[in-house]
Amino acid sequence: MAPASSPPRAFALSDKVKDEVHKQDVWTVFSPASGYVPEDSINLGQGFMNWAPPEYIQEAAKKSIEAIETNHYSIPKGRIRLRQAISKHYCEWISISFGLSSPSFKRTINPDTEIVVTSGANEGIYAFELAFLRDGDEVILFEPFFDQYICNTTFNGGVPVYVPLHPPAHSKHTSVKASEWKIDFDEVRAAITPKTKAIFVNTPHNPIGKVFDTEELLKIGKIAEEFNLIILADEVYDALVFNKEHIRIAALGNLWERTITIGSAGKSFSATGWRVGWAIGPQHLVQPTLAATTRIVFCTNSPLQEAVAVGLEKAPEHKFFEQQTAEYLERRKVFTAALDKVGLPYTMPDGSYFVLVDNSSIQIPDDFVIPDIVNQGRPRDWIVSWFIVQTAGVVCIPPSDFYSPKHIPIGEQFSRFAFCKDIDTIRAAGERLLALKPYIKK
Ligand SMILES: Cc1ncc(COP(=O)(O)O)c(C=O)c1O
Numbered sequence: 001m002a003p004a005s006s007p008p009r010a011f012a013l014s015d016k017v018k019d020e021v022h023k024q025d026v027w028t029v030f031s032p033a034s035g036y037v038p039e040d041s042i043n044l045g046q047g048f049m050n051w052a053p054p055e056y057i058q059e060a061a062k063k064s065i066e067a068i069e070t071n072h073y074s075i076p077k078g079r080i081r082l083r084q085a086i087s088k089h090y091c092e093w094i095s096i097s098f099g100l101s102s103p104s105f106k107r108t109i110n111p112d113t114e115i116v117v118t119s120g121a122n123e124g125i126y127a128f129e130l131a132f133l134r135d136g137d138e139v140i141l142f143e144p145f146f147d148q149y150i151c152n153t154t155f156n157g158g159v160p161v162y163v164p165l166h167p168p169a170h171s172k173h174t175s176v177k178a179s180e181w182k183i184d185f186d187e188v189r190a191a192i193t194p195k196t197k198a199i200f201v202n203t204p205h206n207p208i209g210k211v212f213d214t215e216e217l218l219k220i221g222k223i224a225e226e227f228n229l230i231i232l233a234d235e236v237y238d239a240l241v242f243n244k245e246h247i248r249i250a251a252l253g254n255l256w257e258r259t260i261t262i263g264s265a266g267k268s269f270s271a272t273g274w275r276v277g278w279a280i281g282p283q284h285l286v287q288p289t290l291a292a293t294t295r296i297v298f299c300t301n302s303p304l305q306e307a308v309a310v311g312l313e314k315a316p317e318h319k320f321f322e323q324q325t326a327e328y329l330e331r332r333k334v335f336t337a338a339l340d341k342v343g344l345p346y347t348m349p350d351g352s353y354f355v356l357v358d359n360s361s362i363q364i365p366d367d368f369v370i371p372d373i374v375n376q377g378r379p380r381d382w383i384v385s386w387f388i389v390q391t392a393g394v395v396c397i398p399p400s401d402f403y404s405p406k407h408i409p410i411g412e413q414f415s416r417f418a419f420c421k422d423i424d425t426i427r428a429a430g431e432r433l434l435a436l437k438p439y440i441k442k
Pocket of ligand 1: 120121123202
């Protein structure tokens with residue numbers, strides 16, 4: 001006879017995860033898969049492309065799957081071919097990118113000690129924080145932030161400390177440049193305490209599209225040196241910079257010694273589901289990050305590491321990055337022209353594939369029904385973004401989820417659109433957005 005069994009009592013959740021489990025965040029609500037958004041919506045919400053990586057990279061992936069060795073574990077720091085390709089890419093490609101020069105960045109990157117391959121950029125950031133944060137250590141985050149930064153920090157005992165980027169005052173009325181969003185460096189200094197351990201710089205920036213200039217990066221670097229902070233440079237959109245030079249903070253002055261730079265094959269090669277990324281920096285930052293990543297995933301999937309290596313190796317002969325940037329520029333042009341036609345001001349991005357649209361002029365009619373899932377005391381951008389989705393059938397994201405509660409008033413005048421979709425889809429989205437015109441009151 002089977003022993004008597006009783007159903008388990010509820011299992012208590014860890015303090016770290018308990019608030020995450022039933023969270024109705026932007027990704028849950030503003031997704032065509034959620035059931036809340038009309039099925040035939042055009043999804044410019046979450047930032048993933050509607051095309052696959054180039055054929056020669058896919059071929060390399062298929063070949064790797066067919067081979068024996070590449071179906072098995074790799075060493076935790078990543079496959080040598082990929083690390084060598086990353087080293088070459090960062091040392092050479094960036095200094096000749098698009099005819100622009102980065103003359104200060106002359107050093108070589110040791111593929112054995114200064115690079116670790118990670119399971120996407122996000123896991124690299126998590127591993128870095130696991131390696132370096134002690135309970136109560138503070139991490140300075142500029143707002144709006146990539147939302148994973150928060151749990152990456154708190155799950156590892158850290159405390160996020162927020163400093164907002166400020167849009168220019170006229171952004172409510174006219175389109176502005178991403179470079180007009182500014183850091184108040186007095187606010188940065190005021191945020192630093194004896195517990196501050198690290199400062200994150202995301203350039204090109206999600207969702208503003210700001211590409212930080214040398215002066216700004218040097219100011220951040222100076223503060224990092226003064227207070228002995230580690231700089232985490234999240235540069236996952238470094239291959240998507242428009243008519244500007246992408247400056248690597250690690251390449252300025254002596255900042256290499258205190259900077260870990262994060263990259264993503266997902267963003268660079270339109271392979272967000274492949275989960276291949278990397279962290280680059282001096283041995284004293286990379287080796288502890290490697291120790292942490294070894295305990296999290298042991299290693300990143302082997303076949304796709306090989307395919308990404310091929311992507312980096314062959315990029316110059318295919319002029320891959322130059323062509324990709326030209327295509328994104330065209331998408332940016334078509335999408336922002338559509339916004340001009342609709343009459344909504346926006347921040348023109350210098351990099352990444354996001355556009356922040358100022359939604360302050362949209363007036364929602366009194367009889368518009370807002371469901372509870374959106375209306376539970378949420379900030380204004382949730383309601384307006386929801387109205388946009390329902391009225392135009394184009395999904396966008398309310399960026400207040402990328403702000404601490406104190407600074408939500410800065411972000412809630414915007415809705416974020418991702419233009420990493422083919423040009424026909426972007427055109428179609430632009431046409432649909434014209435449905436907003438009657439609700440725009442100047
Ligand atoms: C700023 C930023 N950092 C990191 C990531 C994560 O990249 P990955 O998909 O390689 O983990 C993203 C993805 O959206 C991002 O926007």
